[in-house]
Amino acid sequence: MCELDKKLSAIKVVPVIAINDATKAVKLAQVLMENGLPCAEITFRTSAAVEAIQRIRDAYPDMLIGAGTVLTTHQVDQAIEAGVDFIVSPGFNPTTVKYCQQRNIAIVPGVNNPSLVEQAMEMGLTTLKFFPAEPSGGVGMLKALSAVYPVSFMPTGGVKPSNVKDYLALPNVVACGGTWMIPNNLIDNEQWDELAKLVQEVAGVIQ
Template identity: 75%
Template sequence: MSNLNARMGELKVIPVIAIKDADKAVKLAQVLSENGLPCAEVTFRTEAAAQAIRNIREAFPEMLIGAGTVLNAAQVDEAIDAGVDFIVSPGFNPTTVKYCQQRNMPIIPGVNNPSMVEQAMEMGLDTLKFFPAEPSGGVNMLKAMTAVYPVSFMPTGGVNPANVKDYLGVKSVFACGGTWMVPGNLIDEERWDELAELVKGVADIVA
């Protein structure tokens, strides 16, 4: 995980994408790569997710690609077969975590309270998703858990241009997940120039 954390830490923000048409994935990946965010967490909230990942991996073999909203072992298999570098889940499911560990696939499960952090640590995890970040207490909650636990967090859920630097200022945070630079309507309508501007904006904020 250390290499993965380092790569994510260099980017600081990980685009979280729900894509409906896998044929648009390569162009989206090109926009991300050319504008400073060569990474994508493609969520399994749509049926196009696995094929989108496969298309991106083929076109951009060096791009950092994750599968998000992974809820079970079958989706883990699907994501691995598509070529992901890591798995992200919204919550902490020990069964899914164990399966990823058996398959030597890094997983960043979601937690939002001390008990869940301790359960994750018990399974050898030290990189966790703080989700949903804003509803769960935001920066103040993260600071409180950072004071107690030797883990790294990726806050996601309510992170936006107005608060991303506050999250990144917490010492345990290596990167944030966000959707604001990849809104689904712009992807659906192939408004690539507008997406490019949003991605560039992220780079300017976190530079």
């Protein structure tokens, strides 16, 4: 098992966050760290992503930080310079994968069918994002894929409290990505106590 897989499997759930205001990133990271989820996937869906990653990295050097929704090599450069530990993409783009490999940064690209899994394996990847998880067949599809392919998955998309344990019970799932414990409105309104409760609930479920 690679180092990233070890860290992900220990954390089990990766909060996927689209942050609108980078000045709130450190407080958000503090909530995650202090309540049992020492990890964040900051998505490039907002213009605040790069600054948010930089602020979190400066404040919490040991936190596991990913950059999500990475679509271009330029975003890979931005993410690396901001201090991420790994890259996540929604789909499988060979150009992005090759560039990450050239820059020696781990990438977890999105796949949702056997052909994409084989293309990823051809490029030496063994940890893949299963996205969108529920619309792509969910637990049943992952069971079918695990019977054929020696790879690990991080399912994201439709994962929620009612099914997260079903995903984590699969031997080929290293961790799950989720947004339910980090609602944007709570971040925007700085409702840190409410966020802490949601994070604690997740941490309690996955123990």
